[in-house]
Amino acid sequence: RKKCPENRPCCYASSVLALCIQLAIVSSFVGLWPRKRPVGRYLATFLFTASIKRSVPDFGWSQYPRSHYFVQPKRTLDLRIQAFVHISSRAMVKYICNSTEIKSAWDHVVSAFWQRYPNPFSTHVLTEDVVYREVTADHRLFSRRLLTKTNRLPRWAERFFPGGMARCVYIIEDSILDPVSRSLTTYTWNLNHTTLMSVEERCVFRDSAEQPAATQLRREAWISSSIYGFSRPIQEFGLARFKSNQVKAMKGLEYALSNLQGETPQRLLRDSVKDASGKAKEAAKTLASAAGPQKAPQYV
Numbered sequence: 001r002k003k004c005p006e007n008r009p010c011c012y013a014s015s016v017l018a019l020c021i022q023l024a025i026v027s028s029f030v031g032l033w034p035r036k037r038p039v040g041r042y043l044a045t046f047l048f049t050a051s052i053k054r055s056v057p058d059f060g061w062s063q064y065p066r067s068h069y070f071v072q073p074k075r076t077l078d079l080r081i082q083a084f085v086h087i088s089s090r091a092m093v094k095y096i097c098n099s100t101e102i103k104s105a106w107d108h109v110v111s112a113f114w115q116r117y118p119n120p121f122s123t124h125v126l127t128e129d130v131v132y133r134e135v136t137a138d139h140r141l142f143s144r145r146l147l148t149k150t151n152r153l154p155r156w157a158e159r160f161f162p163g164g165m166a167r168c169v170y171i172i173e174d175s176i177l178d179p180v181s182r183s184l185t186t187y188t189w190n191l192n193h194t195t196l197m198s199v200e201e202r203c204v205f206r207d208s209a210e211q212p213a214a215t216q217l218r219r220e221a222w223i224s225s226s227i228y229g230f231s232r233p234i235q236e237f238g239l240a241r242f243k244s245n246q247v248k249a250m251k252g253l254e255y256a257l258s259n260l261q262g263e264t265p266q267r268l269l270r271d272s273v274k275d276a277s278g279k280a281k282e283a284a285k286t287l288a289s290a291a292g293p294q295k296a297p298q299y300v
Helices: 009-032 039-055 066-071 073-089 106-114 231-260 266-291
Strands: 093-102 125-135 141-150 168-178 183-190 198-207 215-224
Touching: 093 231, 106 183, 106 198, 106 231, 198 231, 215 231
Parallel strands: none
Antiparallel strands: 093 215, 125 141, 141 168, 168 183, 183 198, 198 215
């Protein structure tokens, strides 16, 4: 049966009625089959699943596979951001959401966003390439960039994965810049190592409603893993790594803002030097306490 091009209610009612009839037939088929032979139940389930795919109408965004996104980048940006709401319904997914106030105008923040690499706080970002860019009739800018980053695995994870495994992560970044509504929406996800860990992030830059000369950044991220038995520790590691990279990204954005505004970013560099010196002092104290003479045990 061909689907109704007008999507009238009669088409949906007929589809639901067909599903009910098929379910009744399959249920009777499973009941008549001997219990000692479960192959019949599996066959009935397969036939019922196949019939669902033929009867249920498509509802829009889910009918496009991931490969379709690379064929039509413009449609990709719309579909992925609209379908992004459905990602949070997955099982076993770590979710993080926060908002940050940037003490700079939206125009300056957007300009710094395109020029934030390279910076001394994001040394893990190796390359940055523009794959696609287009200005639409309503003056919106669609962009797609390919980023190459490197992230070191923890020591406990290096034992389970081969040494020849690629340490570089390829990331796609889609962005929509709307100067009319003064908003910049970005969506990023990794292309490789998706079985090990999949990180999907959405950022929205808007004018702050509380401060006139400030920009509000809302950041959301979904972290998932398909490794059976290790999904939870991998997600915890990914969440901790995402938080640390988030701090570096904010410092890198502030560094780019200071360069655009003609200010010397000495404060940011001074803070990074203080952090590095503090970590070095803590490491030195730990080594000194471990190398010091230990007291002999006393017995009473």
